[in-house]
Amino acid sequence: MPFIAIGAGRYNIDVPDLNRPKTNKTLAEYGGGLKYFVGPDFALRADIRHVLGFSPSIGNFEYSFGVTWEIGGVRPAVLPVKEVVPQVCESCAPPPPRVDSDGDGVEDALDKCPNTPKGFRVDSTGCVIEQTVVLRAVNFVLDGYELTAPAKATLDEVSSILVAQPTLSLQVSGHTDSTGSDQYNQKLSQRRADSVRTYLISKNVDASRVIAKGYGESEPISSNESPEGRADNRRVEFKLLDKPSFVKVYNEESSRASKNAAKKSGKKTKK
Known part of the structure; x- marks a missing residue:
């Protein structure tokens, strides 16, 4: 599972024994990574982030590897996929192929003059025009x-x-x-x-x-x-x-x- 991350924050550094002034800095970061689930609640994680500091400006890359363990909660049951059986529609079936045995351009079901000689013009009923x-x-x-x-x-x-x-x-x-x-x-x-x-x-x-x-x-x-x-x-x-x-x-x-x-x-x- 890929993921992206973005955030902002602030840190304070105070080291009295070194006689350094206290440091306060605002930060922003962005990055991304991957989770690989070994089991339902357990995953390995790896990510990389770019950390930006302001006043003065600094920039660091941060790499991390770790594990994620989800505690508590109840997972919803995965319902089985119901098989959809297509309904047969007799009226929706494609019509039977048209047959024109004598090749005059009029199908047999409408041809009142079957076995027309080849090459002659016919009317809409399949009969030869005089x-x-x-x-x-x-x-x-x-x-x-x-x-x-x-x-x-x-x-x-x-x-x-x-x-x-x-x-x-x-x-x-x-x-x-x-x-x-x-x-x-x-x-x-x-x-x-x-x-x-x-x-x-x-x-x-x-x-x-x-x-x-x-x-x-x-x-x-x-x-x-x-x-x-x-x-x-x-x-x-x-x-x-x-x-x-x-x-x-x-x-x-x-x-x-x-x-x-x-x-x-x-x-x-x-x-």
């Missing part, structure tokens, strides 16, 4: 299967739709005009379909979700008697093979830019 998908055709130059710049822009939109709708799969259908032989046009239409499929795959569309098929000149949508009609027929269209009920699909003809690009170049192949 989706609208627009698939636009693209055109090709005469006797060619290379993609024009407008065709690539259209296919970028189609690939974005397919990436965002992971359950959709489609067929890429290639077509030609009537210029050239049937056998040649069949091969050309397949090359056009393959070209579109390859481009979609390069845009992160899973290859297993896209198939390509050529139809030659067998399914025209315009008359082959005019350059404009033949440009319309040199096309690739899309057909969904697997479509959920909550997806609406609109197939649209190619853009004006795609049609115009198909008219500008290309070579004529004889029948």
Whole structure:
């Protein structure tokens, strides 16, 4: 047990036989020390104090060692620490963890449409919000299967739709005009379909979700008697093979830019 001490006092010294005058001095002191209890009532003590005298000024250090024995008195009984048993509060228990089995952001307890396909937006009840998908055709130059710049822009939109709708799969259908032989046009239409499929795959569309098929000149949508009609027929269209009920699909003809690009170049192949 550490302790501090502070005090004040006065002393008188009178030595007649030495013929010295009587001395009176005021003192002050401060210091500190330690007590070490060997037993409940018995302790060893050590301290140091600085003693200051005034008129004239003096200063001494005082070191002391001793024992302390407490006599009499009754110590209060030390009561045992009572163990506190926490009360169980059933209503205060943490709620069970939320479970969202299909990962649509709505926990199972509130999900009215379980097993939602991945990647689709849902409402507050976990049911898929109706989706609208627009698939636009693209055109090709005469006797060619290379993609024009407008065709690539259209296919970028189609690939974005397919990436965002992971359950959709489609067929890429290639077509030609009537210029050239049937056998040649069949091969050309397949090359056009393959070209579109390859481009979609390069845009992160899973290859297993896209198939390509050529139809030659067998399914025209315009008359082959005019350059404009033949440009319309040199096309690739899309057909969904697997479509959920909550997806609406609109197939649209190619853009004006795609049609115009198909008219500008290309070579004529004889029948």
